[in-house]
Amino acid sequence: MPRFPSFRNGRFVLNLLQMKKYNSQALLEQLQADIRQLVLIANKLKSEDPGVLLEQPAPGKWNVVQVLEHLNSYGRYYIPAIEKSLQEIKPATEMFKPGFIGDYFTKMLSPSEKGTVKYKMKAPKDHRPSPHLDHQPVLKTFLEQQQALLELLEKAKTKNIGRIRTPITLSRFIKLKLGDTFRFLIAHEQRHFIQISNTMAQVKKTGTFSLAL
Amino acid sequence: MADIDQLRQFITTAFALKGEELEQLLNIWQPFECKRKTILTTAGETERYLYFVLEGVQRGFYIGDDKKEATIVFMYAPSFSGIADSFLTQTPSNYFLESLTSCRFLRTTWKQIDELMGHYPEIRKMVLVLTSFILKGLLQRQVELQCFSAEEKFKTLLHRSPHLLQLIPHKYLASYLGIDPATFSKLLGSVRLS
Numbered sequence: 001m002p003r004f005p006s007f008r009n010g011r012f013v014l015n016l017l018q019m020k021k022y023n024s025q026a027l028l029e030q031l032q033a034d035i036r037q038l039v040l041i042a043n044k045l046k047s048e049d050p051g052v053l054l055e056q057p058a059p060g061k062w063n064v065v066q067v068l069e070h071l072n073s074y075g076r077y078y079i080p081a082i083e084k085s086l087q088e089i090k091p092a093t094e095m096f097k098p099g100f101i102g103d104y105f106t107k108m109l110s111p112s113e114k115g116t117v118k119y120k121m122k123a124p125k126d127h128r129p130s131p132h133l134d135h136q137p138v139l140k141t142f143l144e145q146q147q148a149l150l151e152l153l154e155k156a157k158t159k160n161i162g163r164i165r166t167p168i169t170l171s172r173f174i175k176l177k178l179g180d181t182f183r184f185l186i187a188h189e190q191r192h193f194i195q196i197s198n199t200m201a202q203v204k205k206t207g208t209f210s211l212a213l
Numbered sequence: 214m215a216d217i218d219q220l221r222q223f224i225t226t227a228f229a230l231k232g233e234e235l236e237q238l239l240n241i242w243q244p245f246e247c248k249r250k251t252i253l254t255t256a257g258e259t260e261r262y263l264y265f266v267l268e269g270v271q272r273g274f275y276i277g278d279d280k281k282e283a284t285i286v287f288m289y290a291p292s293f294s295g296i297a298d299s300f301l302t303q304t305p306s307n308y309f310l311e312s313l314t315s316c317r318f319l320r321t322t323w324k325q326i327d328e329l330m331g332h333y334p335e336i337r338k339m340v341l342v343l344t345s346f347i348l349k350g351l352l353q354r355q356v357e358l359q360c361f362s363a364e365e366k367f368k369t370l371l372h373r374s375p376h377l378l379q380l381i382p383h384k385y386l387a388s389y390l391g392i393d394p395a396t397f398s399k400l401l402g403s404v405r406l407s
Binding site for chain 1: 247251252253254255256257258261276277278279280281309311
């Protein structure tokens, strides 16, 4: 994930000032819908030729299975962390106001409206998967994690996603509001699904690979 | 007509429910809307909701591991929607539920339906009657899929639900009938509806 553009970047500062409030239920519903879209695409990947899923699009670039495993590595941290934070007894509120850092992370990671990745980043060492992975268990884990996230989002509907906080992977001293943790985690997944779609197009040499229906 | 009255009408036409039972049953619904192409339920997820469709069309579909996708059911107003088997058994769905157009629903949860069924024998009976008719429809469809020619399937569909042709992309209708999309468009050009 990290290596973020500097705060001095004018457009970002501007973006940051426009922090929007969300209806908590509607936000959680939207995030669930976003995950379900990824589950659909991942199910379609299951029927792709394993050779295609494991082919490097270019030297130094990840294959599709590596991208998924990269996402799994975050799931392995965040799913238990979110589970734990949801044990807190803080009842739901109608509105959710993103935190400063959480909103910044989410906006950094979110694909643009056109469905392109805005800023390139480099993954931290512990989140760089080996190119020699077995596609089946990686896809299986990915799908299981998405079902777990859907459940956690459901549970979160009864909790205060602005008051409950979860520590992030970069530093356990930085805690994000639970609503933001979900937002940036899912934005991160969406970002990498654009990468997957580009990678598929490259290895299949089709120019475009539509993962949508 | 108010949304809830559409539901009231639908229920009372299908089953003679009245009084306290009917009021209790109408009490558990919340409005819900979604954009087109929204996945409402995924394979692997347990169906939490029963929807009553006020506007829009949805499809239930299956994705196999061999690039095969099959549309198994369409749902539209005024009728219930959701992945029925997963909802009733509360086990993970094998199917996806997706909106084909923007949709408006009333929806309720399994928990609420289950509670009402525990309290009111009449509601339990109503659920049984409704699911029995679904079963009847499914067995009839099974026969059509296995015994009918492509042309017969096409004619039966158009006879039963002619409006689907305008509502639903033809590739999904072809998949629903288990016929080739090319065959479907040929039939569309040649079959005369009487």
